[in-house]
Amino acid sequence: MKINKELNRVVITGLGALTPIGNNVDDFWKSLINGVSGSANITKFDTTHFKTKFACELKGINAQDFFERNEARKYDPFTQYALIAVEEAVKNANINFETLNRNRIGVIWGSGNGGIQTFQEQVSEFAKGNGTPRFNPYFIPKMIVDIASGVISIKYGLRGPNFTTVSACASSNTAIIDAFNYIRWGKADMIITGGSEAPINETSIGGFNASKALSTYNEDPAKASRPFDINRDGFVMGEGAGALVLESYEHAIKRNAPILGEVVGGGMAADAYHLTGTHPEGEGAYLGILEALAEANLQPHEIDYLNVHATSTPMGDASELKSVERVFGFNSGMNISATKSMTGHLLGGAGAVEAIACIMATIHDIVPPTINTVQIEPELEGKFNLTLGEAQKRTVNYAMSNTFGFGGHIATSVFKKFVE
Structure with a gap:
């Protein structure tokens, strides 16, 4: 297919958010402008022996509300979070994929750790055994970092560019920039992009504690993340996902899409x-x-x-x-x-x-x-x-x-x- 030589204008037509301070874009935004902290004591595991006992966990999210049981067991939480955020973005963008050329729609997703929860669980189970390798058949596809982008494309039948960017804490911003470039270069009409992470577990908290990167302000978790403060002592772990639908301006106008903004650089x-x-x-x-x-x-x-x-x-x-x-x-x-x-x-x-x-x-x-x-x-x-x-x-x-x-x-x- 011929690629456009002129750069396309790239617009944003859909957003989806699953965050520690809101499980959709509107709630997330309201919490942001009202200065709400998402930090509290960790509920996902026993923190008795950990230096840091708090994090910004998601609240009120149950996978069974979004996935059938057999489907949920195939996905690590980081993939589940991705799918939930993307579903909101797709709905908000008023997309009917049946009317679009899905060969020209891609997914570029970002994650730093991928299925670290799955990796921890499977290795822990192996360590408890007698050395017999009994691993879940979904272990590898749940764990690999690129699986979220693959699962998103499978769900919606999207056959355009599909990959995951891994640049640690810059991963999903890198994904957005790559999506922006693919559209402005004319290699895709629309790309679902963003990123997800599910790192609140013993492995991540223990590892970041060992590197002395996490705050240990256990006395008041809601105030532990304090950028620029003279007494700041490290970051607070968070989890969740953000999704954006990017498309060329011409493509968005043709399908009468709601345009929320532009990516320009x-x-x-x-x-x-x-x-x-x-x-x-x-x-x-x-x-x-x-x-x-x-x-x-x-x-x-x-x-x-x-x-x-x-x-x-x-x-x-x-x-x-x-x-x-x-x-x-x-x-x-x-x-x-x-x-x-x-x-x-x-x-x-x-x-x-x-x-x-x-x-x-x-x-x-x-x-x-x-x-x-x-x-x-x-x-x-x-x-x-x-x-x-x-x-x-x-x-x-x-x-x-x-x-x-x-x-x-x-x-x-x-x-x-x-x-x-």
Whole structure:
């Protein structure tokens, strides 16, 4: 099939969210702008011997409400979360796949860990036995990272580009950027994208505790995620999924789709510095932001809202703001907020959920707050508008989202308010 030589305009026509502060987009958004924390004591396993005893778990979600029993047992929770979020996005986008060319519709999904819950369960069962390898026949397809994108395509019969991006905590932002590129290059008419993660289990909490990345503020879990605060001590684990339907403007107009916004730029780079730590000067973040701005054909002053990666780690928050200073300067008039202070860190799913926050900000002209930050670093005082404590109303024409991953992976995307 002939590929278009001119770049297509890429619009967003559907959103789906399954988060620790809301099980759909509307509830998620209401919680965001009201500053609701999703962090509480872990209920999924006994945390008696763990340094961290809390996380941002999903609430009120039962797989049996969405899947038949035999179907649910085939999917790890990260795939279940993906399917639930995608179903909302598809409904909101008013898609009737029977009327569309499904050879031109793809799925590009992101996840950092894939079926880590399944992996833990199966290895634990083997360790309890007498050495006889008795594994569930669904072990491998439940565990592999790319299975969510495959299952989504199977459910809807989508035969276009299909793969999963893995760039740790930048995974779903990377997926969105790849989906954006495939559509603007003319290689697909529509792509379902986003990301999911289900990491709240003994393996993940224990592993991140060992690397000293998680907060241990067990006294008050709801206030543990506190980006930029002088007393921040690590991130809070989150789980869930975010889904976006992207398509070419022409394709969306032809099927009379609701258009929620546009993707106008994406920048990817690398810190090339450390296994788990960010570059002290935010070198990769600086390059990613510049690339995203250049691709969107924007000047720094045109960004109204920046959703920062800001996980609430001592070094990570500081280095990111150094990159922001290099690009945007101080007191730029841009709002900055760290929504992980409410959702926790969804790892590979973070970029998708935060992209939804950015898109909703452009729709409603409201910037969600950064909560829990009581005393910011002295050197930051008065230099950035961190939207502390309360949401702020303002015109948001352009919103930018940063995500960074272990290994130095950088992904930055830019979203635009939709104007005919």
